[in-house]
Amino acid sequence: MASEFPRRLYTKGFEPVPDKSIGYYADDYRLVPALKSALEEDEWEKIYESPLGVFLKFHELDFGWASRLVHHMLTFQIVCKQRYEIWSLIGTTPIRFSLHEFEEITGFNCGYVDDLALTDLALEDDTRAFWELMGVDAESGPSTTEIIEACSNCSSWSRDDRLQLGYLGIYAGLIVATRPGSSTNVNHARLVMDLKGFKEFPWGRIAFQHLINSVKEKDLSKNIHIEGFVQALQVWVYYALPDFAAEFGEPLPNVTEEPLLLAYKGSRGRKNVKANMLKQARIQCCVAKDLADMFPVWDDDEQDPDIVKIVNAFHDPNFKFSKNHWPLEGVLGAHIVKSEAGKRSLPSDESSRKRSRTASASAASFIGDEGVGVVATMKAHFDQCFKTFSTKMLNGLGSCEKQIKLLTEKVESVERAVEELTTGSAKHTEEEPTQQQGTGSKKHEGSNSEKDDAPMKANVNVGACESVNAPGDAKGKKAAVNEEEAPEPSICEIDPKTCDVDFDAVALAKNAKAREAAQLVARATSARHRQLAATQKSPFLGNSTAKAIIPSSASHSGRARGYDPFDQTGVRAKHTTLMNFIKSNPNSSIDWYYILRTPTKWLADTHMEAYINLLRLRLSKHPEWFVSNRICFLNSMFATVWRRDYEEFKKSEPNADGSGKLLPPGAYSYYTGELPIYCQTKKTWAYDVDSLYSMLHIREDHWVAIWVSFVTKHITVWDSHARTKHASDEQIAEAVEPLAVMIPYLLQTCAPDDDKWRFPYTPFTHSRVPGTEIPQNIQSGDCRVYCLKYIECHALDLPFPPELCDKNMRKIREKMAAEIYDETGCKGHDKLDATGLDVYDRQA
Helix, strand or coil: CHHHCCCECCCCCCCCCCCCCCEECCCCCCHHHHHHHHCCHHHHHHHHCCCCHHHHHHHHCCCECCHHHHHHHHHCEECCCCCCCEEEEECCEEEEECHHHHHHHHCCCCCCCCCCCCCCCCCCHHHHHHHHHHCCCCCCECCHHHHHHHHCCCCCCCHHHHHHHHHHHHHHHHHHCCCCCCCECHHHHHHHHCHHHHHHCCHHHHHHHHHHHHHHCCCCCCCCEECCCCHHHHHHHHHHCHHHHHHHCCECCCCCCCCHHHCECECCCCCCHHHHHHCCCCCCCCCCCCHHHCCCCCCCCCCCHHHHHHHHHHCCCCCCCCHHHCCCCECCCCCCCCCCCCCCCCCCCCCCCCCCCCCCCCCCCCCCCCCCCHHHHHHHHHHHHHHHHHHHHHHHHHHHHHHHHHHHHHHHHHHHHHHHHHHHHHHHHHHHHHHHHCCCCCCCCCCCCHHHHCCCCCCEEECCECCCCCHHHHCCCCCCCCHHHCCCCCCEEECCCCCCCCHHHHHHHHHHHHHHHHHHHHHHHCCCECCCCHHHCCCCCCCCCCCCCCCCCECCCCCECCCCCCCCCCHHHHHHHHHHHHHHCHHHHHHHHHHHHCCCCCCCHHHHHHHHHHHHHHHHHCHHHCCCCCEEECCHHHHHHHHHCHHHHHHCCCCCCCCCCCCCCCHHHHHHCCCCCCCCCCCCECCCECEEEEEEEECCCEEEEEEEECCCCEEEEECCCCCCCCCCHHHHHHHHHHHHHHHHHHHHHHCCHHHHHHCCCCCCEEEECCCCCCCCCCCCCCHHHHHHHHHHHHHCCCCCCCCCCHHHHHHHHHHHHHHHHHHHCCCCCCCCCCCCCCCCECCC
């Protein structure tokens, strides 16, 4: 009987567990507001009341995306060979998601057309002209980002052109809903030139096709992004489980005629979702139709015989599904949850705490022949469990041995301290009469130094004694009085109110020692340390101080800011001083400062380091100018070296607990604030520093600025060519990956044992700020200047101002050159703090 119907996709009870929320691109938060601001009120109403206006109404709901709900429904799938259908299993009842259900949920036009791809649609002159108006390539469909940018420039367009732009926004951002920067299908986009035909086209079929294709190709055991109108999947769950929807979907009151898409508010962050789904008794398996009309018509799809059996069973009034029809094992194998080494395993997949999971197959891997039954499945599962338990027990015993050894050493240390203390107490009692007979300045007999001779204040009571000699005084000394005559030492009682000992300082010292021990291990395993020559210590030898700058206005957060990075006050005088210096030292300075002062000239690494050093100097002298004193400016070599050595890091073999991989040279010195050398901060990352600023080289011809936050565990990228996508999202991700992976690894490696739980190995996330939100470099050659100014403005807690533009580039560069010379005394030579580029010294 079990062979009559399709098998489960995943073995029951071992479905992939969601690590992160499912990502999606539909309903970009910038799109609808941009469209609404670009269109006139009557134009907006026209689109709002059209068949495609459902998307705009849905946007107004502020629908709550329930990623876990959708993920569970997708992991309940059974095998379906049809391209445009999904079948899932709730209990013993199969439910379907096809074009029929999508049409029922959304109310979109999903009718059949002969040529859905519109292969014969030609490029007309008016189409070409409109594409040029939008700033889009005539052979490509507009992306969501391009439409958002066009919205800011369409105020002078005709009414029809703005309406066409509005409909294209719905098509790109809600119907197709691909990556914001990806082009859409040009043939479908060209339909907008005929507004009547555009509104009558079966866009529901296009939306469903994009969504189902994206879902079918995803591996649910990984973190995924789904293209298309993904919210329809969540409403499908509400449609199939009406009682569940009434309890958890936040249904809107008095909604009768609207499509089901507009009947729910949605819900985020519910616990026990899976259990609540599986206990539902009332299930709506599919849209009811005649048997001949059960399967939607698609030109490139064929019916799956096993799915046909399910549909026939639905139309048999005497048939009832039972658990015997659905074997437990799935065709993709079991995804068994493994807890991270050294951490507690959590029993429920509904826990809100994030855990590390690896999908591993059992001995039978649940993929074998159809004859593999429940017994073989459970046997393989138990074998895996026992193997896991054995590993955990061995690890636990090893950990216990380490703890016992550590406790033994601590007890011995305490015993030695008590012995020295009591011995010193007895000796002091014996020597006190002798001391009273001599002068008050007489030193203890046998003392070796002034430090050992100095008596402690009478603030520690030991029996009847009023003071205790330092433990070092008793070492190697012979008692002046016979020990038999000395009083029996009693328990040491310390009064914190009268004691001069700083117990907080003692506790801090104890933690510092633990941290230092962990960092020594990190230095031995990761920091390939080099010694710099004396000439490499710092090329900036100036000793002039930064001038006091009067705060002029409020910062981005409302606090008084330190200075205006674009203020030209006093620049002329500083620039004159610089030019006089260059004239007197032409050989060493003229070329270096000429490049720095000239627009479109590519800055060298030494230019960037010089300005970063200027910011480091200002931070050290005036931390109140900046957003916080818990920030750090890093030179360009930091990211360059880390990217260079990332492959070596990945190839190095870790220890059993994941530690021990080889980090880039100088990693420990960066972590402790010993690098960069100029204006060393001596501040430890994540303890004394919350944020890092640096620059990143992309595509061998472009630089971007980065802001690394230890608080949010996120890397923000500011790209002066983000609007033109000179560097693609994939190239940005590839460049950021070494930092996103190795920075948390360094934090975990160097943290004390009792603090390691705060710093998991999980890579940092990253994002690139859209080009519409930051000043952009149009002319080529100034990207490094933009990087430095992005960093400076953000560190000062200032919004990026319109003064940062190509038009003002000469003034900006001349101000940078004048201030570098005035405040750091940089002579303009080409020496660079090249820490990390020398031959490795592997001694710890």
